Amino acid sequence: GAPALPRSPLRRTAAEAQPHVASPQRPLGVTALPAPRTSHETCERSTNRAVATSPQRGTASSRNPQRSNCGSSGGSSSAPAQCSAMATQRGLGRLALRCHQALLAAAPPAKTSAAFSATSFSPLNAAPAGKSSLKARLPANWACVRAFAEAAPPPPPPPPEPKNPSNILRGLLLGSIAIGGVFSYALFHSNMPQQGALATGASAEPKKDYKAVKDAILDMLDVEGYDDGSYGPVLVRLAWHASGTYDKASNTGGSNGATMRFSPECEHGANAGLAKAREILEPIKRRFPWITYADLWTLAGATAVEAMGGPVIPWRPGRIDKPDSSHCTPDGRLPSADKGAPHIRDVFGRMGFDDREMVALIGAHALGRCHADRSGYVNPWTNAPTTFSNLYFKELMETPWRKKRWSGPLQYEDPTGQLMMLPTDMALVWDGKFKKVVKEYAGDEEVFFKDFAAAFGKLLELGVPFQAHAAA
Structure with missing residues (x-):
């Protein structure tokens, strides 16, 4: 009289407990699909059927009783869990699920080798002896395995590791410190661009150390065996002649271009002997290749005057070197040694000098001497040819000069025959305007x-288009 309890999903009727018999028309290894049941019922029936059809391995209870119950926790504990998870979470077909359970139930015990042989699958779809061979059972077994493998979706990727905000902040802080260090190093160890470079976008030129060039010139001035022991006088003459070709009317010539490097200008009579001066400066040019010949020659002349006791000559860089002889000036632009006052005014006036400046510039004859193999003249102007002073003007004013009796060009000599004056030198005392300036310089070296x-x-800068950033 007790009320009927609802049937447990794990309980089966007697009819349901009967094993399925393979139909003669159905291929070997595929059983008839029963009516849908719960996942636990399907797992239990599939497992019991697979074990019961194996006469070689015995019953499930004799081999491992725990395998006959899909929900048991002993033995192969992962089989029930995988069975339930596969059926409920992945929605697999009943055929693939039963194949999976059958494989787990038919797997060899843990004591056997892990390498399955072909006979490991013999319990699956087993048939009575004599009806089927191992070869006939294998295709059905592997088809079942493939069906299960293809139905199973790939496992989801592992979730990304959570980011630690403190690590992100630490990385940003360290990166900022590194970038700041690199910027600071670059700021304090690099040359600042020249004025206007940032505005125009032009790249900054390498640093040019003109003081180092000047020091190199000073180091090579004194030399034994050359004239009076110094290259100074010939370097002053090189700077003077490289600059004295300027023509104010045509704005051509001058120190800009260093055109004396080319023929025919280097062969002009007024430039005889200056090849030695250019040769002297070549080692310095190789040492400082960034300096132009035009700047080097003029800097050498200015440095030599100062080194030999003269005044500091204002000098600044900015000259360029002309590329070829097409920029050479015609012969005759330099003063000629055998001419008088009109010639002096004509040559110097073409450059833009007045009488006082003309006399001052000719005062450079206080240095050096003449050579018969160069100009044709001989002997120095003073007894101190390597010292810059006003002695040249004193000799002009105080010494009685006479024509030299010899086979060479006309020149004048002192009573000892050791000193000499050129016709252009004598013109300074024969012209009243020039003589006035000569007398002043002879009496006041500081003014000179x-x-x-x-x-x-001024002479060294004639015709030079200096840039705004050129420094003195």
């Missing part, structure tokens, strides 16, 4: 130094 520094600095 001041005027010479200004006039010689």
